[in-house]
Amino acid sequence: MLVALNGDSDSLTLEGRVLAAAQGIDEHLRITVTDGVISAIEPTAASALVIAPAFVDPHVHLRVPGREDEETIRSGTEAAAAGGYCAILAMPNTEPVVDSAAVLGALVEQARKEAVVPTGFMAAISKGQLGDELTEMAELAATGAAAFTDDGRPVVSAGLMRRALQYSAVTDLRLALHCEEPSLSRGGHAHEGTVAAELGIGPYPSTAESVMVERDLSLAGAEDRPLHLMHLSARESVAALDHALASGVRATGEVTPHHLVLTEEAVRSLDPNTKMNPPLRSGEDRQALRDGLRRGTISCVATDHAPHARHEKDVPFEEAPFGVTGLETSFAALYTHLVAPGIVSLETLLERMSAGPARVFDLVEPRIEVGARANLVALDLDAEWTVTEDGFRSLSANSWLLGETLRGRVVKTVADGRLVFEA
Amino acid sequence: MAELRAPAPPRRHLLSIADLERGDVERLLDTARSLAASLDREMKKLPTLRGRTVVNLFYESSTRTLASFELAAKRLSADTMSLRSAGSSVDKGESLKDTALTLAAYDPDVIVVRHPSIGAPQLVSRLTDAHVVNAGDGKHQHPTQALLDLYAMRESLGRLEGLQVAVVGDVLHSRVARSLVQALALVGAETVVVGPPTLVPRGIEALGCTVSHEIDAIAVADVVYVLRMQRERMGDSFVPSLREYTALYGITPARVRDGQVVMHPGPMNRGVEIDPRVADSGAALVTDQVRAGLVVRMAVLYDVLTVAPVEARERVEVG
Numbered sequence: 001m002l003v004a005l006n007g008d009s010d011s012l013t014l015e016g017r018v019l020a021a022a023q024g025i026d027e028h029l030r031i032t033v034t035d036g037v038i039s040a041i042e043p044t045a046a047s048a049l050v051i052a053p054a055f056v057d058p059h060v061h062l063r064v065p066g067r068e069d070e071e072t073i074r075s076g077t078e079a080a081a082a083g084g085y086c087a088i089l090a091m092p093n094t095e096p097v098v099d100s101a102a103v104l105g106a107l108v109e110q111a112r113k114e115a116v117v118p119t120g121f122m123a124a125i126s127k128g129q130l131g132d133e134l135t136e137m138a139e140l141a142a143t144g145a146a147a148f149t150d151d152g153r154p155v156v157s158a159g160l161m162r163r164a165l166q167y168s169a170v171t172d173l174r175l176a177l178h179c180e181e182p183s184l185s186r187g188g189h190a191h192e193g194t195v196a197a198e199l200g201i202g203p204y205p206s207t208a209e210s211v212m213v214e215r216d217l218s219l220a221g222a223e224d225r226p227l228h229l230m231h232l233s234a235r236e237s238v239a240a241l242d243h244a245l246a247s248g249v250r251a252t253g254e255v256t257p258h259h260l261v262l263t264e265e266a267v268r269s270l271d272p273n274t275k276m277n278p279p280l281r282s283g284e285d286r287q288a289l290r291d292g293l294r295r296g297t298i299s300c301v302a303t304d305h306a307p308h309a310r311h312e313k314d315v316p317f318e319e320a321p322f323g324v325t326g327l328e329t330s331f332a333a334l335y336t337h338l339v340a341p342g343i344v345s346l347e348t349l350l351e352r353m354s355a356g357p358a359r360v361f362d363l364v365e366p367r368i369e370v371g372a373r374a375n376l377v378a379l380d381l382d383a384e385w386t387v388t389e390d391g392f393r394s395l396s397a398n399s400w401l402l403g404e405t406l407r408g409r410v411v412k413t414v415a416d417g418r419l420v421f422e423a
Numbered sequence: 424m425a426e427l428r429a430p431a432p433p434r435r436h437l438l439s440i441a442d443l444e445r446g447d448v449e450r451l452l453d454t455a456r457s458l459a460a461s462l463d464r465e466m467k468k469l470p471t472l473r474g475r476t477v478v479n480l481f482y483e484s485s486t487r488t489l490a491s492f493e494l495a496a497k498r499l500s501a502d503t504m505s506l507r508s509a510g511s512s513v514d515k516g517e518s519l520k521d522t523a524l525t526l527a528a529y530d531p532d533v534i535v536v537r538h539p540s541i542g543a544p545q546l547v548s549r550l551t552d553a554h555v556v557n558a559g560d561g562k563h564q565h566p567t568q569a570l571l572d573l574y575a576m577r578e579s580l581g582r583l584e585g586l587q588v589a590v591v592g593d594v595l596h597s598r599v600a601r602s603l604v605q606a607l608a609l610v611g612a613e614t615v616v617v618g619p620p621t622l623v624p625r626g627i628e629a630l631g632c633t634v635s636h637e638i639d640a641i642a643v644a645d646v647v648y649v650l651r652m653q654r655e656r657m658g659d660s661f662v663p664s665l666r667e668y669t670a671l672y673g674i675t676p677a678r679v680r681d682g683q684v685v686m687h688p689g690p691m692n693r694g695v696e697i698d699p700r701v702a703d704s705g706a707a708l709v710t711d712q713v714r715a716g717l718v719v720r721m722a723v724l725y726d727v728l729t730v731a732p733v734e735a736r737e738r739v740e741v742g
Contacts, residue, residue: 197626200562200601201541270542314520316540318561 001144002087002118002363002416003111004077009036009417014378016049020368021347022355033374036417041370048382052350053366054086054375054413057327058176058254058357059151059230059302062119064107066095070396071307073107077116078421079305079327079394084353084377086415087363088327089120092129093152099124099135101143108144117415120146120363125164125175131156134167141171147361149176151230154212156182161216165225174361176228177216179237180278184208189318191279195264201318204279210236217244217251226250228360231304233259233278235288242297252360254300255289257330258400261337262286266400272313272320273400276304293352294344300357301349303330307396324400328392333401335381335408346381376414383409435727436555438544439564440605448609450730452574455715455722462498462718471725472501478531479505480522480547481558482538487689487713488558488567492535495720501532519543520550527551533724536560554727562598568688569602571719573610575711576646579684586612589641590632591672592650592696593622595661599688600650604630615640618650618672621661638672642680649674649687652696665695676700684708 011034018029018041031051032040057080063071071079080088090107092098098107104123111119123145127133129152137148148168155161155177168175188204190196196203213229217240220227232238232253241253258276263283266274274280292298306323313320326333331353338344358365366375386405389397413421436442461469477496481489489505496503506526517525519538526534527550534553536544541561548555559565577583588607594600594616607614608631615633616623617640628634641647652668662668675698679685685697685707693699701707 192625194626194629197624198601198629199541200564200596200598202562203624270545311518311520315518316538316543316546316560318540318542 001108001146002120003108003144004115004118004416005113007418010414010419011035012414012419014051014376014412014414015044016047016051016378018051018368019347019350020053021351022365023368025368031368031376033414033417036374038368038370038372038374041368048380049411050346050379050381051368052377052379053354053368054377054415055084055331055353056357056363056366057085057088057303057305057330058300058361060088060090060305060327061093061307061323062090063307064094064110065103070309071394073111073114073119074116075393075395076305076307076327077114077119079392080117081413081415081421082393082410083327083329084331084379084410084413085117085327086366086375086377086413087118087120087358089122089146089361091149091151092122092124093150097124097129098122099127099129101136101139104140104143104145116420120361122147122149122151122176124148125150125155126160129153131160134160134164137168137173138170141173145173147173147176147228149178149230151176151178154178154180154182158215158219162219162223165219165223165227169225172362174226174228176230178230179209179212179216181208181212184211188279189275190267191264191281193264193282195267199268201267206234206236206281206285209234209278210240213237214240217241217249220251221247221249224250227252229253231256231259231278231302232289232292232298233281233285235285238288238292238297241292245297252300253292253298254302254357255293255298256302256304257326257333258324259289260286260293261333262400270317272315272317273324273398273402275317275320275322276324277322290338290343294348299352300360301330301334301353302357303327305394307394308398309396313398324398325392325394325396326399328394329387329399329401329406331379331410332385332406332408336406340407374414374417376412377410378412380409380411381407383407383411385409434552434554435730436544436548437566437723437727438548438555438557440566440569440602440609443609445609448570448573448606451570451719451722451726452577454725455574455718458721458725459718468498468500470500472496472499472728475501475532475728476529477501477503477533477535477724478526478529478553479503479535479558480526480537481505482508482543483559485537485558487716488537491713491716491720492558495717495724498717499721499724501724519546523547523550527553532728556723556727559598562596562601564602565598566602567716567720567723568599569606570723571712571715572603572648572686572688573606574715574719575686575708578715579708579711580645584611586646587644588612588614588646588648589617589644590614590648590650591617591638591641591674593652593661594618594627594650595622595624596653597650601630603648604632608632615644617641619662619668638678641678644683647674647679647683647685649685649697651688651690652692669695672696674698674701676704679706686712688712
């Protein structure tokens with residue numbers, strides 16, 4: 001279930017090169033939106049903008065409740081609107097954790113008053129995300145949970161993971177998993193590889209992710225239950241996902257812009273904004289993630305937008321929390337670093353940022369056709385802009401792109417029939 | 424990083440051996456040697472840094488490093504003060520950033536930083552106008568230790584180029600090993616790192632060394648450099664027991680051949696990584712290393728303050 005603040009639907013027209021690969025559209029068109037619904041699509045003269053189905057982000061930390069100094073539903077969804085998103089899913093690792101209908105219900109109510117962009121809330125798999133007892137999944141589903149995840153933490157016990165897979169069948173929601181074997185990642189702050197060895201940073205090996213990915217895929221296959229793998233970082237994990245898909249496991253995967261663009265080399269700067277969980281890995285890992293995204297093994301780009309207060313990141317590398325923001329820079333970062341150099345096609349990127357994640361979480365797929373609710377993004381591919389701290393709508397500025405000049409800019413976002421962003 | 428001051432003119436720091444070139448190392452060692460000579464000849468105090476202030480900011484316990492930085496500053500006639508985390512506002516939860524900004528208000532010329540986290544000296548260098556010297560950050564770097572080790576090697580063996588050095592023990596957790604391997608590569612020495620597979624990080628070869636898990640690999644070395652084996656590593660099963668570690672990698676008289684010198688950064692665990700008979704033998708350079716620490720740290724303080732990049736030198740002359 002997605003919720004947003006109530007408001008009137010808008011009427012507007014957008015003109016540009018319309019790219020909707022899923023519907024086989026690539027031509028210059030004028031799209032007329034009347035009261036939030038696409039009412040006409042007509043040929044038009046060539047223009048500079050690209051119009052595409054708006055983006056869906058399956059992995060956002062809104063920090064509500066508990067850390068409203070870092071992000072609120074309002075600021076986070078305004079950031080999403082500026083990033084071209086028409087739907088986002090928020091993570092439950094808040095203070096308190098979203099593990100009860102009471103907390104979830106309050107969030108849904110708050111989103112009706114604040115959310116500029118339709119927002120869904122994932123609920124925890126285990127109470128308090130402690131990995132001991134399952135949450136009341138049926139009641140959470142009835143209250144509007146979008147999926148279940150203990151994101152930020154793994155489900156350490158294989159037994160509880162198996163029960164979660166089995167029991168979640170009482171809902172039609174899927175589990176989204178943060179795969180990390182804590183006995184392998186403990187004390188780790190950067191990928192176990194050359195850079196961590198040289199700098200003496202606590203190593204976080206690829207196997208800390210991949211052994212958990214393999215375990216969970218194995219359990220999902222045995223239980224014949226669907227599974228979504230969050231923020232994949234290691235090539236071994238991608239290979240495990242490929243293998244599971246080939247043997248019929250109903251698994252999906254996501255990857256973040258920072259894992260697609262950066263490698264462990266970025267950590268040499270000791271900039272806390274290059275510190276994420278899972279960590280930035282080697283060039284071979286990045287290659288496997290890019291290949292997986294192209295093939296569709298990895299069907300979603302997810303920002304893992306993780307706002308942190310400035311004073312928490314203004315510390316030495318190993319003391320800094322994991323995570324970076326991403327909602328407002330995802331398209332431009334990936335257009336600049338993957339599409340412009342010809343590594344991933346624009347069509348593939350747009351699909352993996354929109355229909356891909358919508359399908360995984362059974363959200364309405366943004367489509368460009370007469371009669372559909374308007375979920376559209378207008379992009380200026382030639383625009384260059386520099387990422388600066390004061391340019392963010394997010395309350396936090398812990399971006400790995402600060403100071404970088406990017407190509408490609410979101411100029412308009414229409415989410416569920418409303419114009420939510422205009423540059 | 425956010426909210427920093429306007430970019431100051433470049434200043435010389437000593438944050439990592441990785442920032443140095445061979446010429447820098449040679450200049451520092453030569454400076455140390457001439458300082459040693461003048462200390463022998465004249466009084467124990469030189470007027471070189473009179474009126475300068477050196478602050479030691481130590482977030483980890485330290486005996487020899489702190490003592491030698493304090494003494495080095497005093498021998499050069501600088502004003503010096505030392506701040507330890509225990510008993511200061513750090514105990515009350517003050518962040519490194521705020522402590523650095525507080526110290527910066529006194530306009531120190533040099534801040535010497537030791538901190539359990541990698542990158543802490545870099546953070547201090549971005550937040551203040553002082554020259555920053557890294558006295559050990561996390562498991563990252565301890566550049567003055569590497570320089571004093573090179574100094575002691577050169578004084579004892581007469582050369583660095585082509586020297587064969589074996590670094591033995593817990594490389595994974597050792598900033599001393601990382602700095603030393605890099606420094607040895609810089610001056611043309613050859614290094615083999617020897618230790619159990621669990622304590623030699625994957626990828627360490629990139630620093631310019633080879634790796635062996637066999638103690639026999641030390642046989643060809645001119646210098647056997649022994650790392651401290653920390654008892655707290657037992658809890659994480661890096662090795663099954665100190666007993667087994669000593670049996671496999673302890674430096675015993677039988678494993679040291681004639682003509683080899685043995686070094687240790689201290690503090691030593693006698694009977695664990697180094698046999699007391701070796702530690703007390705003529706082959707051991709341990710006290711030479713301590714003496715080298717004083718003159719090398721004098722040279723470093725002198726160097727960061729006087730051998731400045733052009734822009735910074737202009738600024739010093741104007742100011």
